[in-house]
Amino acid sequence: MPSTASTAAQAAVLVLDEVGDAEGVNIRDARLKGALEPLAGTPALEVCCGRCRGRVAWWAPETVGAFIAATQGRAKPRRRHGGISDLAEPAPRTSIGLAPWIELASSGKTSVTIEDWKNPSGWPLRLRFTCRCGAQYTRTNTTRMREYLTAIGSENSMIFLHS
Numbered sequence: 001m002p003s004t005a006s007t008a009a010q011a012a013v014l015v016l017d018e019v020g021d022a023e024g025v026n027i028r029d030a031r032l033k034g035a036l037e038p039l040a041g042t043p044a045l046e047v048c049c050g051r052c053r054g055r056v057a058w059w060a061p062e063t064v065g066a067f068i069a070a071t072q073g074r075a076k077p078r079r080r081h082g083g084i085s086d087l088a089e090p091a092p093r094t095s096i097g098l099a100p101w102i103e104l105a106s107s108g109k110t111s112v113t114i115e116d117w118k119n120p121s122g123w124p125l126r127l128r129f130t131c132r133c134g135a136q137y138t139r140t141n142t143t144r145m146r147e148y149l150t151a152i153g154s155e156n157s158m159i160f161l162h163s
């Protein structure tokens with residue numbers, strides 16, 4: 001029996017195909033947000049380097065918009081309740097206006113950095129992942145979403161990035 005999460009992820013891939021992409025204004029698309037909603041409590045997905053197989057990040061779907069958030073580390077175990085709550089938070093917080101994962105990515109001090117803010121959504125959709133081995137991977141929100149949904153849809157607990 002496939003899990004509820006995998007069924008929801010498989011359905012969400014079809015919605016992503018239908019919407020076309022998860023860039024710009026599409027991150028507010030009600031169908032796309034609705035499709036990600038059932039995955040909001042799914043444990044964050046471990047994302048590894050395709051070259052050295054080391055861990056690069058953790059990914060989870062955001063719930064305020066249709067995008068896949070990412071941080072280098074995870075929250076403390078007692079704070080993890082699946083989804084975005086599994087992702088690390090900066091301590092102390094310095095930019096309360098920003099989502100915690102965006103504040104971390106903006107710091108430039110983690111494996112996850114923001115590639116550009118220049119898109120109509122106002123959110124940093126394109127992210128760069130830098131592994132300790134030096135490998136770098138740039139991912140649009142659409143590509144992250146497809147990779148995330150494909151992994152959850154096939155009940156994979158981790159994914160490997162390839163350039």
Ligand SMILES: [Zn+2]
Pocket residue numbers: 049050051052053054131132133134135
């Ligand atoms: Zn690596």
